[in-house]
Amino acid sequence: xxxxxxxxxxxxxxxxxxxxxxxxxxxxxxxxxxxxxxxxxxxxxxxxxxxxxxxxxxxxxxxxxxxxxxxxxxxxxxxxxxxxxxxxxxxxxxxxxxxxxxxxxxxxxxxxxxxxxxxxxxxxxxxxxxxxxxxxxxxxxxxxxxxxxxxxxxxxxxxxxxxxxxxxxxxxxxxxxxxxxxxxxxxxxxxxxxxxxxxxxxxxxxxxxxxxxxxxxxxxxxxxxxxxxxxxxxxxxxxxxxxxxxxxxxxx
Numbered sequence: 001x002x003x004x005x006x007x008x009x010x011x012x013x014x015x016x017x018x019x020x021x022x023x024x025x026x027x028x029x030x031x032x033x034x035x036x037x038x039x040x041x042x043x044x045x046x047x048x049x050x051x052x053x054x055x056x057x058x059x060x061x062x063x064x065x066x067x068x069x070x071x072x073x074x075x076x077x078x079x080x081x082x083x084x085x086x087x088x089x090x091x092x093x094x095x096x097x098x099x100x101x102x103x104x105x106x107x108x109x110x111x112x113x114x115x116x117x118x119x120x121x122x123x124x125x126x127x128x129x130x131x132x133x134x135x136x137x138x139x140x141x142x143x144x145x146x147x148x149x150x151x152x153x154x155x156x157x158x159x160x161x162x163x164x165x166x167x168x169x170x171x172x173x174x175x176x177x178x179x180x181x182x183x184x185x186x187x188x189x190x191x192x193x194x195x196x197x198x199x200x201x202x203x204x205x206x207x208x209x210x211x212x213x214x215x216x217x218x219x220x221x222x223x224x225x226x227x228x229x230x231x232x233x234x235x236x237x238x239x240x241x242x243x244x245x246x247x248x249x250x251x252x
Contacts, residue, residue: 001062001088001141004033007052008068010041016127020066020134022082023120027138034059034233043071045095046159050177050185053099054224056087066129066137067091076124079113079132081146088146090137092128095158102161114150140205163187170251175229175244179232182235184242188250190221198229199240205250219250 017038024031036055040048046176056065070077070092082089085106089097093110101108113119113132118139120131130180136149159226161183164173164187174187196203196219204212205219205227212218214230217240222228227250230236 001064001143002028002030002032002046003060003063004031004137004141005036005056005063005065006033006038006067007036007048007065009042009044009048010038010068010129012038012173016129016194020021020130023130023134024138024141026169027135028141031138031141036065036135040069043069045069045071047177048096049099049159052096053103056089056100057103059087061086063087064137064140065089065091067096068129068133069096070094070128073128075124079128079136080153080155081113081136081140081149082108082155083111084108088140090133090140093156093158097155098157098159098161101157102246108155109146110153110155111146112150112153115148118144118149155231170249171246172249174248175242175246176226177190177224177244178237178242181230182237182239182242183222183230184236184246185222185224186227186248188227188248190225190227192221193227193250193252195247196227196229198246198248203229219248220244 009027068091072094078093080093084104087088104121118136123131164171171188173186176187177185193205203217203219206212214232219227
């Protein structure tokens with residue numbers, strides 16, 4: 001268990017990511033790190049949860065995920081470890097793990113982090129990512145069992161689960177996220193569809209990006225596992241003034 005995957009809204013300007021890795025390496029010098037992303041929109045727990053859900057399963061078994069999008073740092077929200085059969089997740093209980101837990105096809109257990117033995121000596125209540133979650137990940141990587149960090153607890157879900165609604169011949173969903181290309185990821189799962197409707201326009205459903213009609217909105221199955229609205233080699237969000245929450249119908 002020597003690989004730690006990091007996800008946060010820290011960015012790379014202020015040294016926060018570097019010092020987190022330094023804390024872990026001081027405990028386990030053999031660790032290796034993969035930065036999933038540190039460009040989650042600041043304080044956007046939903047976005048962090050969605051990005052984590054989209055990508056976690058592609059990492060090797062026994063990977064540890066350090067996940068910190070934590071606007072409630074220092075408050076009553078609980079620091080936790082989520083233990084599945086294949087992965088460990090460490091971070092705040094604020095919704096960041098909601099979608100992963102709903103996605104797990106296996107049993108999982110949640111532990112509240114309480115044992116100060118596995119934290120830094122001085123804890124700053126604005127930086128639990130460094131002072132609590134980083135050392136916990138490092139000690140987990142050394143084989144310390146999750147139950148050593150604190151008691152088993154029942155997980156509390158925080159984020160609303162926006163499910164697409166299936167009708168007779170179509171599914172009604174909405175745009176829930178934009179990637180850096182301006183593609184609109186919807187909450188409609190990938191599947192076999194004929195066409196879509198968005199803002200009164202009929203959209204083609206195509207098998208890949210370059211098969212789309214240039215200068216127009218198109219729909220394809222994206223890497224997040226959901227149908228995406230896009231414009232080939234252009235920013236669909238800016239070009240067509242798309243927004244989070246825009247409704248879309250996709251027909252079978």
